[in-house]
Amino acid sequence: MKTKTNTQGGRYGRSGLPVEFDGIARNFKDVAALKSFNLHADPGELIVLLGPSGCGKTTALRVLAGLEMPDSGRVTIGNHDVTSLPAAKRNIGMVFQSYSLFPNMTARENVEFGLRVRGQKQSDRTARSNELLELIGLKDQADRYPHQLSGGQQQRVALARALAIKPEVLVLDEPLSALDAKVRSSLRDEIRRIQLELGITTFFVTHDQEEALAIADRIAVMHQGQLEQLDTPLAVYTNPATEFVAEFVGTVNRLPGKVINSNTVEVATVGPINYAYDGAFPSGSQVEVLVRPESIGVRDGGDDTCRVLAKSFLGSTIKLTLLDKSDRLIIVAIPTSEAALVANSETVSLYSRGDALLVKDGAR
Amino acid sequence: MVTIAPDITSKPGSANNSSDVLRLGRPFRYIVLTLVGLFFIVPIVSSARFSFLGNHNSFTISAYTQLFGTAQFWSTLFLSAKVGVGTVFLTLLLLIPTVVWVHVRLPKLRRVFEAASLLPLVVPSVVVTLGVITSFRGLPNIIYGTPVILSLEYVVLALPFSYRALDSAVQSIDLKTLVEAGQSLGSGWIKLLRYVLLPNLRGGIIGASILTFAFCLGEFAVASLLSFTTFPVFLVQVGQLAASQAVALSLLALLFTWIPLAVITIVFSQRRAKRSTPVLDDLEIS
Ligand SMILES: Nc1ncnc2c1ncn2[C@@H]1O[C@H](COP(=O)(O)OP(=O)(O)OP(=O)(O)O)[C@@H](O)[C@H]1O
Numbered sequence: 001m002k003t004k005t006n007t008q009g010g011r012y013g014r015s016g017l018p019v020e021f022d023g024i025a026r027n028f029k030d031v032a033a034l035k036s037f038n039l040h041a042d043p044g045e046l047i048v049l050l051g052p053s054g055c056g057k058t059t060a061l062r063v064l065a066g067l068e069m070p071d072s073g074r075v076t077i078g079n080h081d082v083t084s085l086p087a088a089k090r091n092i093g094m095v096f097q098s099y100s101l102f103p104n105m106t107a108r109e110n111v112e113f114g115l116r117v118r119g120q121k122q123s124d125r126t127a128r129s130n131e132l133l134e135l136i137g138l139k140d141q142a143d144r145y146p147h148q149l150s151g152g153q154q155q156r157v158a159l160a161r162a163l164a165i166k167p168e169v170l171v172l173d174e175p176l177s178a179l180d181a182k183v184r185s186s187l188r189d190e191i192r193r194i195q196l197e198l199g200i201t202t203f204f205v206t207h208d209q210e211e212a213l214a215i216a217d218r219i220a221v222m223h224q225g226q227l228e229q230l231d232t233p234l235a236v237y238t239n240p241a242t243e244f245v246a247e248f249v250g251t252v253n254r255l256p257g258k259v260i261n262s263n264t265v266e267v268a269t270v271g272p273i274n275y276a277y278d279g280a281f282p283s284g285s286q287v288e289v290l291v292r293p294e295s296i297g298v299r300d301g302g303d304d305t306c307r308v309l310a311k312s313f314l315g316s317t318i319k320l321t322l323l324d325k326s327d328r329l330i331i332v333a334i335p336t337s338e339a340a341l342v343a344n345s346e347t348v349s350l351y352s353r354g355d356a357l358l359v360k361d362g363a364r
Numbered sequence: 365m366v367t368i369a370p371d372i373t374s375k376p377g378s379a380n381n382s383s384d385v386l387r388l389g390r391p392f393r394y395i396v397l398t399l400v401g402l403f404f405i406v407p408i409v410s411s412a413r414f415s416f417l418g419n420h421n422s423f424t425i426s427a428y429t430q431l432f433g434t435a436q437f438w439s440t441l442f443l444s445a446k447v448g449v450g451t452v453f454l455t456l457l458l459l460i461p462t463v464v465w466v467h468v469r470l471p472k473l474r475r476v477f478e479a480a481s482l483l484p485l486v487v488p489s490v491v492v493t494l495g496v497i498t499s500f501r502g503l504p505n506i507i508y509g510t511p512v513i514l515s516l517e518y519v520v521l522a523l524p525f526s527y528r529a530l531d532s533a534v535q536s537i538d539l540k541t542l543v544e545a546g547q548s549l550g551s552g553w554i555k556l557l558r559y560v561l562l563p564n565l566r567g568g569i570i571g572a573s574i575l576t577f578a579f580c581l582g583e584f585a586v587a588s589l590l591s592f593t594t595f596p597v598f599l600v601q602v603g604q605l606a607a608s609q610a611v612a613l614s615l616l617a618l619l620f621t622w623i624p625l626a627v628i629t630i631v632f633s634q635r636r637a638k639r640s641t642p643v644l645d646d647l648e649i650s
């Protein structure tokens with residue numbers, strides 16, 4: 001894949017630019033969409049912005065693209081402060097959530113639009129649009145109008161159109177959310193392939209955790225207009241910086257526990273679990289422990305048993321919904337290879353098979 | 365977006381109303397159509413008949429020949445057409461940027477602008493006329509003392525029609541996203557207007573032009589108040605002297621409104637049909 005970038009005579013052979021959000025604030029009346037928002041993207045990296053609705057993801061992208069002016073703070077691309085540069089001068093490729101192709105132009109004319117407004121010759125434009133239509137696999141549909149294309153095809157053309165101008169940064173705001181699941185996952189992989197091929201610094205917004213975990217170099221988890229954590233998908237999942245991140249990415253169980261020593265906590269129903277906490281709690285403190293479903297194992301029998309409420313088969317794992325003796329719901333995910341353990345059991349007992357995600361003060 | 369208000373966006377007569385009509389059956393539909401047709405056609409036909417009626421019920425075209433021979437007929441017609449074209453031009457110049465700007469930058473004020481555009485329907489036209497006159501009092505005589513002032517009046521008076529036509533065209537596309545997409549691709553406003561906005565708002569622009577032009581060709585009160593002898597004013601003057609000529613005139617007025625409308629519609633629909641080959645490219649390269 002990567003070799004193609006070089007054989008194209010440097011057309012793509014540019015590794016991306018670093019992007020920096022520095023203390024961005026943006027208010028809409030009394031709503032603070034972004035407040036002292038900081039984020040640094042390395043050259044060529046794909047950063048997924050993830051967070052609940054209204055946390056400011058779109059606003060962040062729009063500030064980067066120049067479609068929204070921040071009240072304060074700076075946006076830097078490469079070494080240039082672009083904060084006061086209008087959108088048309090930023091050279092940022094943007095793909096929108098809603099279909100945004102120009103309805104009066106064919107796929108090819110859409111792709112060429114950015115070149116046309118730059119006054120490029122028709123022959124150059126055609127060459128470039130051929131190249132991009134090929135890249136997104138829509139060469140045969142070049143002369144169709146947007147209304148003659150499927151949703152997925154339209155978003156591909158939108159991607160090609162954004163890339164045609166050789167943007168310094170690529171920005172995609174939930175580009176796949178209007179598509180059905182199958183198209184979504186294939187187009188997602190394709191976007192990632194193209195992004196890697198071009199080595200372009202990219203920001204991608206999604207609501208879909210699986211999508212985020214699958215394509216991101218790093219995930220930026222946002223909460224109430226601020227960056228909560230910026231880390232690799234694995235680190236965000238296994239080592240969340242805050243309770244919010246732990247809850248938002250993946251599933252967690254919250255269980256009361258009592259600290260035994262600086263790296264073990266006794267958790268209700270599950271038993272002793274290891275944890276790593278810098279400012280260790282004194283032994284005996286009552287705490288709340290966050291545990292991932294796959295960090296809990298099940299076995300037959302035992303005294304402290306849970307009732308099995310539901311089993312759902314998810315392919316490589318089985319998700320169990322359990323009710324313990326104090327009526328707490330516990331979600332456990334076991335590998336499918338252990339299916340036999342719960343094949344006939346109405347009740348199971350639990351043990352820890354991984355570390356606690358987070359330990360926080362005070363049981364509820 | 366679209367699904368939220370299906371009643372507005374779906375074609376008129378579909379879904380809701382049609383079920384009732386269908387239940388009443390086809391005969392009912394034909395009766396309604398016939399009645400409506402008669403309502404429009406009977407007056408036109410009988411006017412036409414009357415205009416060709418000579419002494420002792422003979423057939424004559426003298427009403428027309430006399431009219432065509434009158435210098436004032438041509439001069440007033442020319443004046444009305446001139447004012448109409450000027451008004452359409454000013455209207456588009458004023459409204460296209462306004463409507464676009466309101467949608468992209470001031471979406472919260474959309475309702476306000478819409479309500480304001482309806483004011484000329486509510487406020488008596490004499491008041492609007494005086495208002496416009498007063499506002500432009502300071503301007504040089506080329507505007508104030510010429511039919512230009514009439515065009516300025518008509519821009520305001522035709523607002524309820526022109527603004528609505530453009531506004532609904534804008535609403536039927538995702539204007540904000542298209543504008544932002546264009547900007548992020550490096551386009552300034554001029555090129556956005558030329559390549560994106562005008563082509564996609566064509567329907568609304570044609571509609572607004574037609575309505576405005578028709579309005580100008582039919583307006584009497586303001587023209588008369590400002591002492592301009594436009595076509596409708598001439599028509600009324602003639603009507604006080606020669607009835608059959610007046611009727612002939614009003615038929616001609618109908619024609620003169622319809623012909624430009626037909627031409628505009630045909631020209632634009634042909635341009636649209638040709639679109640499948642990239643028209644703008646040809647225009648632009650040289
Ligand atoms: N143009 C605007 N006018 C007023 N408030 C706005 C505007 N744009 C965004 N907001 C507010 O700013 C906050 C952040 O909005 P933003 O669109 O950035 O969220 P988001 O993370 O993209 O959400 P979603 O996942 O739903 O798209 C929200 O509370 C929103 O209501």
Ligand SMILES: [Mg+2]
Binds near residue numbers: 057058059
């Ligand atoms: Mg959003």
